[in-house]
Amino acid sequence: MSFKPTSVPDLYGDQNNTNGTECPEDNWEWLHTSQPVYTLLISVLGIVFNVFVLMVFCLHKKACTVAEIYLSNLAAADLVLVSCLPFWAVNVSNGFNWTFGLFMCKVVNLGIKMNVYCSIYFLVLISIDRYVALVHTMSHGRMRRPKYAKLGCLLMWGFGLLMSIPTLVFREEEYFPDFGVNACFLKYPNQTVALLCDGMLIVFGFIIPILIISFCTVKIIQALKIQAVERFSAEKTEQKATTLMMVVLLAFLICWVPFHIVTILDVLLRADVLRGCHLTNVLEICNQIFSYLGFFNSVLNPILYVIVGKNFRKKVWELFKQWSIKRTTASESTRSHLSSTLKTVL
Known part of the structure; x- marks a missing residue:
């Protein structure tokens, strides 16, 4: 036997798996070779792209919408x-030998779990914003204010942290002498707690936000159709923002829905509603593939901002011009200062 916790960070499931079940052990060697390379590639690209996005939004001279x-x-x-x-x-x-200590074991997986909740609820806020802007056009001026948007984001960060508390509580670092590894894994006290935590993820991290997003999306599409029939044109800014929202939402669904489907099937399997070694092995493989497909969404979003977001591209261009003017001004100021200094000396 080999120590085989799921190689996916804290998303779902009891990772205290030493393959003590009756199912035969699969060969997981491919995870140790291909997955770290893929993960590091996602990390590098994701850090560069998302830092770039935040710089554009934060450093642009105009306030964010x-x-x-x-x-x-x-x-x-x-x-x-x-x-x-x-x-x-x-x-x-x-080989799943955690070398960063218990604190980092909890914090790293806390950050990953928070993304699962926060990312989808920021999409909920975006969907509601588009819904108000296009469906309730008369009242959107009062409801869509930056201070309310910032407050909503703050609440979503707090909600993501609250829902990730089980990670802080149940993440443990433990040495397994039979396998020679010091593992960072989820150690639920019993199966009931494990199923409860997974159920929270399914309900609050998938079903509820998807229902809200679906309602808003249907209403937005209906509003756009009515505007097209009546030959009424909304503001171009609102139309562009809506197009970008739809594309980002579609990308999120493509990347994350398969993961949540596997999560539901895994909960049913561990609750003995579904059974079978073949299904267990299939779900473990799908867990790896679909979880990292979901992580790829963090790299995809900034690319979509550039490709689809016309206003974002405009902000990028204006920011580059802003920096160029500052460099030119600074260079001219330096030359003028040096010139005056030389004149004084001579």
Whole structure:
């Protein structure tokens, strides 16, 4: 036997798995070789891209709109995730031998779990914002204010932290002498607590936000159709923001829905509603593939901002011009100062 906790960080499931079940052991050697490389690649690209997005939103001379406040917080949540993944890449490459201590064991996985909750709820806020802007156009001026958007984001960060408390409580570092590894894993006290925590993830991290997003999306599409029939054109800024929101939302669903489906099936399997070694092995493999597909979303979002977001590209161009003017002004000031200094000396 080999120590085989799931190589995916704290997303779901009891990772205290030493393969003590009746199912035959699969070969997981491919995880130790290919997965760390993929994880580090996601981390590097994600850090560079999301830092770039945050710089554009934060350093631009114009204040962020409500939609941009939500997108910047989404980029911050993605940055938290990709900053934590290198620790797990090292852990997998070491054969799940955790070398960073108990504190980092809890904090790294806390950051990853917070992204799962915060990212989808920032999309909920974006969906509600588009819904108010296009469906309730008469009242959106009062409701869509930057201070309310910032307060909403702060509440979502707090909610993500609250829902991630089980990670702080149940994440443990323990040495397994039979396998020679010091593992960082989820150690639930019993199966009931494990199923409860997984159920919270399914309900609050998937079902509820997806229902809200779906309602807003349907209403937005209906409003756009009515505007097209009546030949009424909304503000171009609102249309561009809505297009970007739809694309970002679609990318999120493509990347994360498979993971949540596997989560539901895994809970049913551990609750003995579903059974079978073949299903167990399939879900473990799908767990790896779909979890890292979800992590790729943190790299994809900044790319979508550039490709689809016309206003974002405009901000980038204006920011580059702003920096160029500052450099030119600073250079001219330096030359003028040197010239006056030389005249004084001579």
